[in-house]
Amino acid sequence: MTINEDRTNPPSDTVIISIDAMGGDSGVEAIIGGMEMSAAINPDIKFLVHGDSAEIGALLAKKPELAARVEVLHADKVISMDEKPTRALRSGKGSSMWNAVDSVKQGEAAVTVSCGNTGALMAISMLQLRKLPGVKRPAIAVLWPSRNPSGFNVMLDMGADIKADPEDLLQYAIMGASYARNGLDVRRPRVGLLNIGTEDNKGRPELQEAAELIKTAQSDSDLEYIGFVEGSDLPADHVDIIVTDGFTGNVALKAAEGTARLVAEFMREAFTHSLMAKVSAALASGPLKRLKNRIDPRRSNGGVFLGLNGTVIKSHGGSDAVAFCAAIKLANTLAQNGFAEKLAARVASATAASKNTPIETDEA
Amino acid sequence: MTINEDRTNPPSDTVIISIDAMGGDSGVEAIIGGMEMSAAINPDIKFLVHGDSAEIGALLAKKPELAARVEVLHADKVISMDEKPTRALRSGKGSSMWNAVDSVKQGEAAVTVSCGNTGALMAISMLQLRKLPGVKRPAIAVLWPSRNPSGFNVMLDMGADIKADPEDLLQYAIMGASYARNGLDVRRPRVGLLNIGTEDNKGRPELQEAAELIKTAQSDSDLEYIGFVEGSDLPADHVDIIVTDGFTGNVALKAAEGTARLVAEFMREAFTHSLMAKVSAALASGPLKRLKNRIDPRRSNGGVFLGLNGTVIKSHGGSDAVAFCAAIKLANTLAQNGFAEKLAARVASATAASKNTPIETDEA
Numbered sequence: 130m131t132i133n134e135d136r137t138n139p140p141s142d143t144v145i146i147s148i149d150a151m152g153g154d155s156g157v158e159a160i161i162g163g164m165e166m167s168a169a170i171n172p173d174i175k176f177l178v179h180g181d182s183a184e185i186g187a188l189l190a191k192k193p194e195l196a197a198r199v200e201v202l203h204a205d206k207v208i209s210m211d212e213k214p215t216r217a218l219r220s221g222k223g224s225s226m227w228n229a230v231d232s233v234k235q236g237e238a239a240v241t242v243s244c245g246n247t248g249a250l251m252a253i254s255m256l257q258l259r260k261l262p263g264v265k266r267p268a269i270a271v272l273w274p275s276r277n278p279s280g281f282n283v284m285l286d287m288g289a290d291i292k293a294d295p296e297d298l299l300q301y302a303i304m305g306a307s308y309a310r311n312g313l314d315v316r317r318p319r320v321g322l323l324n325i326g327t328e329d330n331k332g333r334p335e336l337q338e339a340a341e342l343i344k345t346a347q348s349d350s351d352l353e354y355i356g357f358v359e360g361s362d363l364p365a366d367h368v369d370i371i372v373t374d375g376f377t378g379n380v381a382l383k384a385a386e387g388t389a390r391l392v393a394e395f396m397r398e399a400f401t402h403s404l405m406a407k408v409s410a411a412l413a414s415g416p417l418k419r420l421k422n423r424i425d426p427r428r429s430n431g432g433v434f435l436g437l438n439g440t441v442i443k444s445h446g447g448s449d450a451v452a453f454c455a456a457i458k459l460a461n462t463l464a465q466n467g468f469a470e471k472l473a474a475r476v477a478s479a480t481a482a483s484k485n486t487p488i489e490t491d492e493a
Numbered sequence: 494m495t496i497n498e499d500r501t502n503p504p505s506d507t508v509i510i511s512i513d514a515m516g517g518d519s520g521v522e523a524i525i526g527g528m529e530m531s532a533a534i535n536p537d538i539k540f541l542v543h544g545d546s547a548e549i550g551a552l553l554a555k556k557p558e559l560a561a562r563v564e565v566l567h568a569d570k571v572i573s574m575d576e577k578p579t580r581a582l583r584s585g586k587g588s589s590m591w592n593a594v595d596s597v598k599q600g601e602a603a604v605t606v607s608c609g610n611t612g613a614l615m616a617i618s619m620l621q622l623r624k625l626p627g628v629k630r631p632a633i634a635v636l637w638p639s640r641n642p643s644g645f646n647v648m649l650d651m652g653a654d655i656k657a658d659p660e661d662l663l664q665y666a667i668m669g670a671s672y673a674r675n676g677l678d679v680r681r682p683r684v685g686l687l688n689i690g691t692e693d694n695k696g697r698p699e700l701q702e703a704a705e706l707i708k709t710a711q712s713d714s715d716l717e718y719i720g721f722v723e724g725s726d727l728p729a730d731h732v733d734i735i736v737t738d739g740f741t742g743n744v745a746l747k748a749a750e751g752t753a754r755l756v757a758e759f760m761r762e763a764f765t766h767s768l769m770a771k772v773s774a775a776l777a778s779g780p781l782k783r784l785k786n787r788i789d790p791r792r793s794n795g796g797v798f799l800g801l802n803g804t805v806i807k808s809h810g811g812s813d814a815v816a817f818c819a820a821i822k823l824a825n826t827l828a829q830n831g832f833a834e835k836l837a838a839r840v841a842s843a844t845a846a847s848k849n850t851p852i853e854t855d856e857a
Contacts, residue, residue: 363752376697376741379724384727385748392753412777413777
């Protein structure tokens with residue numbers, strides 16, 4: 130472990146990830162645990178860890194292999210879970226979250242990962258990294274378990290903004306497609322607009338307008354618009370990206386999560402309510418474990434902020450080591466694919482297209 | 494079985510339910526099957542069945558006990574699942590759906606139940622039964638499995654209208670509370686407004702306005718306002734009624750249903766993917782069956798149209814006999830509790846309260 134050492138010239142294929150070690154509900158130990166799991170399977174990752182250097186140092190002292198790949202940058206302040214975003218902006222400077230985002234801004238790290246307060250993280254990220262030219266509303270994209278080969282669909286916006294006009298929804302489609310290409314390796318992502326029916330005349334007028342915009346942008350943006358999808362299509366295999374405003378997206382995601390949790394609870398009760406049931410559970414432990422793994426929300430952990438000059442990943446506030454490791458894996462995949470640059474190029478290209486100015490873009 | 498016989502003077506505690514036997518995806522047989530199951534456990538139910546009398550008659554011929562409690566009213570026309578509501582209004586007269594609603598209008602039946610096209614059923618119901626005085630937007634209320642003692646929460650609106658202003662949301666709260674009292678036997682229902690966070694300042698301005706209106710109406714309307722709830726609270730036990738606009742409600746409900754279906758699918762796969770897994774499934778059949786029953790969507794079948802002069806229940810389009818029986822059970826409960834009259838009194842009282850005119854109401 131080194132503190133504040135020179136951070137220039139990492140080996141070319143090394144990915145440096147900036148970590149906000151504070152502000153999660155499960156404490157620093159879960160963060161360090163996730164880093165350890167991740168480091169064990171990704172030899173090219175290094176970490177810049179922001180937070181209480183004494184606490185982090187004490188934990189790293191027991192993990193020399195991980196410590197060799199970690200640089201700790203002390204931060205005094207922590208932004209709490211209930212801090213208002215406006216207050217976080219005013220007084221957040223010098224906090225672990227602020228500094229973690231700053232590492233991306235300064236080009237010292239490729240991606241930052243934080244378990245902290247979502248609103249504060251978005252506000253600080255917007256202030257420091259700034260929106261990409263042409264982006265009015267950044268979005269948060271999440272993964273949701275699906276029947277697709279990758280095992281996931283992408284949904285956005287999950288609550289960066291409660292409103293979205295048709296142009297925002299078009300931009301979400303383009304940014305979501307770039308994310309699916311680079312995060313899930315889907316070559317030509319299929320985009321659906323979330324609505325209350327699949328017929329063209331359904332829903333709010335702005336959705337019909339957005340549908341027209343996305344349809345028109347299909348070939349330029351290397352995506353396939355498949356039309357309206359419904360809430361029941363969140364896990365569907367005929368769509369890769371589900372586009373909606375942040376209000377609807379947040380409600381849909383939480384409704385789905387709440388249901389998955391309810392079913393898991395009912396399952397636990399069913400297999401423990403009698404001695405016979407407990408014996409059954411022991412005998413069926415193989416299939417039950419397989420099922421649990423498939424619906425484990427920790428596997429799909431990590432909300433990616435899209436539309437900024439740099440990649441920020443929001444890990445679930447209650448992340449344990451397994452969940453945090455999944456968020457780091459996502460950060461690593463996006464960094465290795467040069468996602469930030471490709472996304473910026475895509476957005477620039479779409480902005481230019483809407484002004485009829487041709488711009489060359491890389492595969493993004 | 495009698496056709497078109499005189500329908501006056503049923504015994505006083507008999508509940509007559511009007512059934513649209515056509516238009517569901519599973520055919521007339523599922524409808525008759527559901528009626529048979531329901532009749533077997535509810536000796537006070539009688540049915541007015543609208544549809545193809547030859548087809549219905551042939552099925553009833555094999556069920557003499559049920560046939561004795563059924564009156565068949567022939568209807569030539571069927572409104573198809575993809576019929577536009579406007580077209581259903583223009584040319585639906587004489588269809589089984591139209592006539593089923595008419596039976597409630599004429600006072601021949603207490604409630605009508607249909608598996609047909611939701612949009613057409615709402616349009617026909619609004620035209621024939623008319624909105625209650627003071628109601629701008631009727632709503633569809635559904636049950637969702639919850640951790641509450643009744644096993645369910647009420648959610649509305651599930652898609653009667655894509656918009657709702659603060660006054661509509663207040664009315665949904667009042668109507669939903671009346672439904673919970675009469676349908677789920679909850680004395681003083683707890684109402685939550687669906688939002689993307691529980692803090693008072695979260696979400697759209699109209700939600701904050703609606704929150705104020707519902708808070709003020711609490712004591713007059715015999716409900717408890719518990720504040721904002723999130724998508725994850727759909728199955729929560731700290732709320733009985735979840736109020737939202739029809740767009741958000743429809744998406745949330747379908748997201749939850751889609752997730753429950755995905756988990757059930759994963760469960761099936763987990764318990765069939767190997768011989769060992771199949772053996773486990775056989776050994777664990779008790780708990781698995783218990784679990785399946787608890788998340789069986791057929792148990793919570795039945796969307797109730799609120800805000801009209803009469804009670805209409807939309808049964809799921811794909812209802813089998815078990816699901817249709819659940820919708821009839823709901824119809825019977827509401828009829829026995831005099832729900833239509835109590836709801837009308839509640840809405841009248843609330844309308845009067847908003848104009849500062851006192852009206853006496855029954856316990857509704």
